[in-house]
Amino acid sequence: MAPVRVAAFFRIGPTGCEPRPNPGKATTIKDLSRLIPHIRSLGRRYTGGALLLLATNALALLIPWYMKLAVEALQRPASARLSATTCALLIVALAVAHCVTRIYSRTLILNAARIIEYRIREELFQRLLLLDLPFFSGSRTGDIISRFANDLTNVRMLTGFGAMSAMNTLILYGAAVTMMWRIHPWLTLCAVVPFPLMVLLVKKVSQHMFRRSLAAQEELARLSSLAEESISAIRLVKSYCREEHFQALFQEIAGRYLEHNLVMGRLRGLIIPVMAVATGAGTLIVLFLGGRLVIAGTITLGDFVAFSGYLTMLVWPTAIMGWILTMMQRGASSMSRLNAILTAEPAVADAADAVSQEGVRQGIELRGLTFGYDNGKLLDDISCHIAAGERIGITGEVGCGKSSLLRLIPRLLPVDDGMILIDGKDINHITLASLRSLIGYVPQEAFLFSRSIRENIAYGVEDQWVDVSNAARRAGFTDDVNSFRDGLETLVGEKGVSLSGGQKQRLSIARALLPGPRILLLDDPLSAVDAGREEEVLNELRGFYGDRTVLIVSHRLSVFRDCHRILVLKDGRIAEQGSPAELLALDGLYAGMQRMQRLRDELL
Numbered sequence: 001m002a003p004v005r006v007a008a009f010f011r012i013g014p015t016g017c018e019p020r021p022n023p024g025k026a027t028t029i030k031d032l033s034r035l036i037p038h039i040r041s042l043g044r045r046y047t048g049g050a051l052l053l054l055a056t057n058a059l060a061l062l063i064p065w066y067m068k069l070a071v072e073a074l075q076r077p078a079s080a081r082l083s084a085t086t087c088a089l090l091i092v093a094l095a096v097a098h099c100v101t102r103i104y105s106r107t108l109i110l111n112a113a114r115i116i117e118y119r120i121r122e123e124l125f126q127r128l129l130l131l132d133l134p135f136f137s138g139s140r141t142g143d144i145i146s147r148f149a150n151d152l153t154n155v156r157m158l159t160g161f162g163a164m165s166a167m168n169t170l171i172l173y174g175a176a177v178t179m180m181w182r183i184h185p186w187l188t189l190c191a192v193v194p195f196p197l198m199v200l201l202v203k204k205v206s207q208h209m210f211r212r213s214l215a216a217q218e219e220l221a222r223l224s225s226l227a228e229e230s231i232s233a234i235r236l237v238k239s240y241c242r243e244e245h246f247q248a249l250f251q252e253i254a255g256r257y258l259e260h261n262l263v264m265g266r267l268r269g270l271i272i273p274v275m276a277v278a279t280g281a282g283t284l285i286v287l288f289l290g291g292r293l294v295i296a297g298t299i300t301l302g303d304f305v306a307f308s309g310y311l312t313m314l315v316w317p318t319a320i321m322g323w324i325l326t327m328m329q330r331g332a333s334s335m336s337r338l339n340a341i342l343t344a345e346p347a348v349a350d351a352a353d354a355v356s357q358e359g360v361r362q363g364i365e366l367r368g369l370t371f372g373y374d375n376g377k378l379l380d381d382i383s384c385h386i387a388a389g390e391r392i393g394i395t396g397e398v399g400c401g402k403s404s405l406l407r408l409i410p411r412l413l414p415v416d417d418g419m420i421l422i423d424g425k426d427i428n429h430i431t432l433a434s435l436r437s438l439i440g441y442v443p444q445e446a447f448l449f450s451r452s453i454r455e456n457i458a459y460g461v462e463d464q465w466v467d468v469s470n471a472a473r474r475a476g477f478t479d480d481v482n483s484f485r486d487g488l489e490t491l492v493g494e495k496g497v498s499l500s501g502g503q504k505q506r507l508s509i510a511r512a513l514l515p516g517p518r519i520l521l522l523d524d525p526l527s528a529v530d531a532g533r534e535e536e537v538l539n540e541l542r543g544f545y546g547d548r549t550v551l552i553v554s555h556r557l558s559v560f561r562d563c564h565r566i567l568v569l570k571d572g573r574i575a576e577q578g579s580p581a582e583l584l585a586l587d588g589l590y591a592g593m594q595r596m597q598r599l600r601d602e603l604l
């Protein structure tokens, strides 16, 4: 598989939700600042953890000291302050206490990080539910899911293990170097000479690891996207015999993911020898210089033992310094990816002066409505008044903006240019909740949850045990429900895989009818329903319409049977409007469409 095809398939564009590959220092601090309120609110846990870490290290530092006393007691029992046995018992007691305090310090800090992870995950989900179509049309589901998994893990590592290691390093360094300094300042300086080199080397290796890890994360996001897309579209994959194509794509991305991980494994393997060299060098210096100091009687053998003990204690925190820096970078990069979601603003939100709208008395008005996506104008200066209780059919060429027009009414898309008014009120100043509760919307593609038919129909109402059978009947879905062994309790499978296209559409209509909306927006609601069933559903719907305002989009003109007026869109404008009889008399676009459909029906 040519790499260029894969790259084209997985185009990474400036969607506002894409990873930033090269976070600079300013970005790092700014991105991490979002963690401060969380850390502050868990201040007691972090402080408790830090105090316990302090105790842990104090206990750890006492062990070499008692080892020194033990050695001195063995050398000169007469002048010893404590016997070697007492020292040994104290060392055991200190080791036990050290173990206990370490467990509690870890628990406090690591659990605080878990709580932060939980809160950010909640925030993320809440924000995702707030965001709207313009955001989601620029984001890949797999990429968003990968942020929930990988980026949150990186942030948890930073606020948990990273924070704990940083505190530990700071405390241990301060205390161990002080103790070593007390034994012999010059020996201390000589012993720690190789350490900066170790920090530099580990940091260098970590930076490479960080770059690889970022690249691996991106590949993983692509893998998730690909898996998600190909599993969702499994029927399409099979019917177009694209299994091999997807297999090759998957293999290539998985191959790159593996390569990044293998390199990371090799780099990780480098850290241990680097540490061993630095430790060996330090120990060699201590043996050589320290040994001479013992022979010269400048320090005791006990001092020497304690000194070596402190030096060993410094090795891991020193090595971890470079790693902590990398972890901070990685955490910041992940935080920046999460911030892309957390700080994304929905294009549609309640205005400060938004008021609630109850019912529809006068009707809906489109006033100079102009709309377009990134690629130019789609709807151009559309004006029309739809009286309350009026039923409007909307038709026009494929892609002329019929669905977009419907989506603008519940503000699923932002109304920026021109106005939509309900009872004279600009919908941009009506609360979203009240606006949307007035409307029943049936999208072109029915989306079903992998639950029962009952739960799918009752999706829009709080009471899950509401009687859904009436809505099912109105949507002409009762016979289908009765034909299933479990009736309304039948599980529909992922995205309604076990239902036919027409059944999904009628279920989707039933869902929209159930709350009894005042405005009904039907976007090609019967496109997958056969002519006989269409007649039945339209008859049922006529009984439901009453004084509700209805807008139906369709290419099939038969669906407009009960409409008072039909709008024909062309080039972003209303080219024709009137009752079916008026439009036929006009002998324009609508009449042409009618003739074409008749001809097609006769041929079929």
Ligand SMILES: Nc1ncnc2c1ncn2[C@@H]1O[C@H](COP(=O)(O)OP(=O)(O)OP(=O)(O)O)[C@@H](O)[C@H]1O
Binding pocket: 137, 373, 374, 378, 397, 398, 399, 400, 401, 402, 403, 404, 405, 444
């Ligand atoms: N989220 C989007 N981002 C960018 N362009 C979009 C988006 N949704 C739709 N479009 C484009 O806007 C145009 C109008 O789409 P829309 O679905 O409103 O047309 P339509 O008249 O309902 O089409 P159809 O008759 O096929 O249902 C199309 O060219 C489509 O490619």
